[in-house]
Amino acid sequence: MKNMERRDFLKVSALAGIGLLNIGTGRANGFSGAAPAAELEEITVAGLQEAMKAGRLTARAVAEKYLARIKALDPQLGSVIEINPDALAIADEMDRERQSGKVRSPLHGIPVLIKDNIDTADRMKTTAGSLALADAPAPKKDAFIVRKLREAGAVVLGKTNLSEWANFRSTKSSSGWSGRGGQTHNPYVLDRNPCGSSSGSGAAIAANLAAVAIGTETDGSIICPSSTCGIVGIKPTLGLVSRSGIIPIAHSQDTAGPMCRNVADAAALLGAIVGNDPDDAITANAARGERDYTKFLQKDGLKGARIGVARQFFGRNAKVDALVEPHLQALKDGGATLVDVEFPRLNDFGDAEYQVLLFEFKADLNKYLAGRGGPMKTLADLIRFNEANRDREMPYFGQEIFLAAEEKADLDDRAYRLALMQSKLYTQDQGIDAVMDKNRLDAVFAPSGGVAWMTDLVNGDCGVFESSSLAAVAGYPNITVPAGYVQGLPAGISFFGRAFSEPVLIRLAYAFEQATKARKPPQFLPTYR
Numbered sequence: 001m002k003n004m005e006r007r008d009f010l011k012v013s014a015l016a017g018i019g020l021l022n023i024g025t026g027r028a029n030g031f032s033g034a035a036p037a038a039e040l041e042e043i044t045v046a047g048l049q050e051a052m053k054a055g056r057l058t059a060r061a062v063a064e065k066y067l068a069r070i071k072a073l074d075p076q077l078g079s080v081i082e083i084n085p086d087a088l089a090i091a092d093e094m095d096r097e098r099q100s101g102k103v104r105s106p107l108h109g110i111p112v113l114i115k116d117n118i119d120t121a122d123r124m125k126t127t128a129g130s131l132a133l134a135d136a137p138a139p140k141k142d143a144f145i146v147r148k149l150r151e152a153g154a155v156v157l158g159k160t161n162l163s164e165w166a167n168f169r170s171t172k173s174s175s176g177w178s179g180r181g182g183q184t185h186n187p188y189v190l191d192r193n194p195c196g197s198s199s200g201s202g203a204a205i206a207a208n209l210a211a212v213a214i215g216t217e218t219d220g221s222i223i224c225p226s227s228t229c230g231i232v233g234i235k236p237t238l239g240l241v242s243r244s245g246i247i248p249i250a251h252s253q254d255t256a257g258p259m260c261r262n263v264a265d266a267a268a269l270l271g272a273i274v275g276n277d278p279d280d281a282i283t284a285n286a287a288r289g290e291r292d293y294t295k296f297l298q299k300d301g302l303k304g305a306r307i308g309v310a311r312q313f314f315g316r317n318a319k320v321d322a323l324v325e326p327h328l329q330a331l332k333d334g335g336a337t338l339v340d341v342e343f344p345r346l347n348d349f350g351d352a353e354y355q356v357l358l359f360e361f362k363a364d365l366n367k368y369l370a371g372r373g374g375p376m377k378t379l380a381d382l383i384r385f386n387e388a389n390r391d392r393e394m395p396y397f398g399q400e401i402f403l404a405a406e407e408k409a410d411l412d413d414r415a416y417r418l419a420l421m422q423s424k425l426y427t428q429d430q431g432i433d434a435v436m437d438k439n440r441l442d443a444v445f446a447p448s449g450g451v452a453w454m455t456d457l458v459n460g461d462c463g464v465f466e467s468s469s470l471a472a473v474a475g476y477p478n479i480t481v482p483a484g485y486v487q488g489l490p491a492g493i494s495f496f497g498r499a500f501s502e503p504v505l506i507r508l509a510y511a512f513e514q515a516t517k518a519r520k521p522p523q524f525l526p527t528y529r
Contacts, residue, residue, distance in 0.1 A: 036072050037065035041208045042521055045110055045265045048211060052098065052109055059091040059098070059109030062211075063155050066111050070158070070209050076190065079204040081116050081181040083158040085123050090155045097153070106268045106294070108153030113213040115201050116159040116181070117166060118256065119143040119245035128247045129164035129178025131393055132385040136374035143245025144277040145214065145256050152272040157210050160200030166221060167197040168249050168361060169386075170397040174455070175199060179393045183455065186229060187522040188489055192452035195224040201259045202229035206490075207522055212269050213259045218249040218357065220449075220468035222257050223494060227448035227466075227480045230490030230519055232266045232509070234258045235468070237499045238475030239285035241270075242277035248368055250360035251282075252420060253353075253472055261519065263481065263510040267293035270502065288500045296503045301511035302334030305504075307495075308341035308439055310446040313467040317450045319486045324447045324493055327483060330515050331445065336508075339439050343470060345426035352426070353473050355419040362405045379406050427474035433498065441497070442504050448480040448492035471496040479509045482519040490519075 035041070040062070043051075051057040067083065074080050084090075094109040114120070117128040119139035127133040142150065149156065161181035167173050175196035176184035184199040186192040187207040194203045198215025202225030205213045215222040217235045226233025234257045241256050248254055258269035271293045277283045290296075309328065314321050331338060366378050376382055383402050386393045409416070435441070449466035471478040471494075478496040485491065493512070495505045513519075 035208075036068040040065050040069070042261060043211070044262060045106060045211055045268050048110060049106060049108070059094040059155060060088055062109065063087050063091040063111050063157060066157060066210050069207075073207060074204070074209060076185070077187055077203055077207055077209075078176075078182055078184045079160055079194075079200040079207070079209065080113065081129070081159050081161040081178070081200060082124050084156050087111070087155055087157050094153050094155060104151070104153035105272060107149070107272050110154050110212065111157040111210045112149060112154045112269070113157050113160050113201060113204055113210040114146065114149075115162050115198055115213075115215050115256075117162060117216060117247040118146060118159075118214065120146055120156065120159075122156075124159055126159075126247070127180055128166065129162050129180050130382070131179045131389060132376050132382050133374070134180060136372060136376060139245065139372065141245070144242035144275070144279065145273040146245065148273050148275060149214075154272070160198070160204055160213060162198060162200055163196030163221075166216065166218060166247070166249050168218070168357070168401050169399050171400045172397040174396055176203075176455075177396065185455070186452045186489075188230065189452065191455055192489065193228070193455045195228040195452065197221040198225045198259060202226055202231060202233070205229070205231050205259050205261055208261075212265050214256055214269075214273070215259045216246060216254065216256045217468075217472060218253045219353070219472040220466045222259060223448055223468040223478055223480045224466050226259050227492030227494075228452045228490060230482050230485075230492070230522075232258075232260050232263050232482070232513070233480045234266050234270055234502070234506075235472065235478040236270065236274075236502060237289070237477045239282040240274050240289045240477075240500065240502070241286075242275065242280040242283050244277055244279040248361070248364035250357045251364050252356060252360060252424075253475060263479075263506060263513050264294065264297050266479075267297060267506050267510075285500070290503055293502060293506055296506045297510045298507050299511055299514050300335070301507035302331055302336040302515075305336040305442045305508060306339060306440055307331060307336050307508070308339050308435060308441045308444040310343065310444050310467065311340050312342060312346055313446040313465075316465045320447050320450055320491050323484050323486055323491055327493060327512070327516060328445075330512065334511055334515055338445075339441065341435050341439055341441070341444065343431055343435055345430050346470065349423045349426040349473055350469070352419040352422040353469070355415065356423055358401070358405045359408045359411060359413065359416040359419070361401075362408050363411050423473050424475075427470055428476075431470060432474050432476055432496070436498060443495045443497040443501070443508055446494050446496075447483075448494045451486045451489040451491050467494055475499065477502050477505055479505045481509045481513050483516070484518045485520070
């Protein structure tokens with residue numbers, strides 16, 4: 001394969017794709033009518049806790065109000081693929097516990113949406129958006145992070161739509177489209193794309209359909225939809241959050257993470273899901289992490305920080321640059337020292353990453369399917385299902401990535417081991433670590449990417465870029481925070497850095513957020529032309 005530019009690689013990665021405009025549905029014309037439960041718009045986790053503690057709200061009332069918003073708004077948005085039939089029963093139990101004096105955590109009674117590639121051993125399905133798993137047996141147990149959420153007292157409200165198979169099926173896929181859930185739309189302008197693959201989580205939280213949500217990322221699938229939908233997303237260090245019970249793409253990059261409207265909520269949610277999982281050996285490193293990330297929410301968190309400005313991610317969209325450049329002064333005003341930096345191997349790891357993803361996808365997915373049970377036992381079975389159900393599963397795009405992955409050998413293959421070594425070397429030792437060491441940095445700052453593109457099956461993506469790959473391939477943390485709007489469309493900025501530097505990044509991101517307060521909720525705008 002010849003060397004690919006970043007934009008080309010996105011088309012075969014876990015975050016890219018073109019969109020499907022559901023012509024004739026009215027979805028491109030904006031939300032209509034008043035939104036129910038308006039008092040929940042932009043409310044924080046802390047605000048909900050205060051209201052429940054004071055008796056102004058109950059967990060059941062909060063869940064009911066969010067469910068009312070989903071019922072009223074989501075038919076136009078397409079972000080929630082399924083409602084948990086047990087949600088209100090869970091909320092009732094959390095209310096009983098609160099009345100008895102027991103509050104489990106800051107998430108007690110808080111409604112959370114989770115992406116439909118995360119196992120729940122309940123009455124909901126886990127399908128990665130594919131009809132191939134719609135009739136599969138329920139997972140035998142909750143994903144580790146779902147168990148952690150339940151232990152924290154969160155109310156699992158439902159599951160969100162996603163780019164099918166986390167957007168790793170086709171080179172011409174539609175971000176936010178799945179055979180089971182259809183197309184998710186950007187809540188700011190409905191004929192624009194929400195980006196993927198955690199598109200439903202991003203769109204739902206932006207539209208205030210739940211308090212918080214969980215997404216997953218292999219390369220950009222938390223950062224891109226969070227940025228494009230105007231919310232905060234945290235892509236944690238590989239090994240901080242368990243991967244067990246999550247339908248995989250690639251174990252060397254996959255992770256789940258928070259998608260929220262503000263940094264404080266994201267910090268609280270991150271603390272709830274971290275931990276050492278015996279079923280995922282890499283989480284032994286989670287001991288290097290924290291349990292309470294809210295203690296890093298410091299308004300003066302920029303003071304004394306040295307932040308690298310990754311100029312290689314500027315110059316790709318003049319309007320985004322014009323939005324982001326003034327924020328450099330906000331960093332300085334907060335007491336940070338800025339240093340322009342360059343990553344010498346930035347364009348050298350794309351081919352190697354793609355090869356790693358193909359090899360690991362086949363191996364990891366086959367392992368997951370074997371443990372799940374049901375008729376779909378291998379990637380080859382899924383390929384045959386898609387061909388047999390082409391009218392439902394492949395009406396707009398095919399399965400070129402599936403076919404390419406199926407041709408790969410096992411993980412002992414020399415080509416895989418070489419690609420994995422190269423991808424980590426160029427992004428870690430000769431990438432983030434080298435640049436941060438040389439410049440004595442606390443973090444790196446960059447535009448998260450472009451703004452939402454028109455959902456368009458004919459022409460595909462246009463003018464889209466992301467800065468997420470470097471940290472994603474390295475397995476290092478990345479946080480995106482709203483930076484403002486380009487003609488009504490959200491854009492974000494990212495802070496990324498060394499492994500397990502989430503405390504530093506949260507401190508910087510929170511201080512930046514408090515200084516800029518850039519996020520605004522969707523106003524249900526008409527179509528932007």
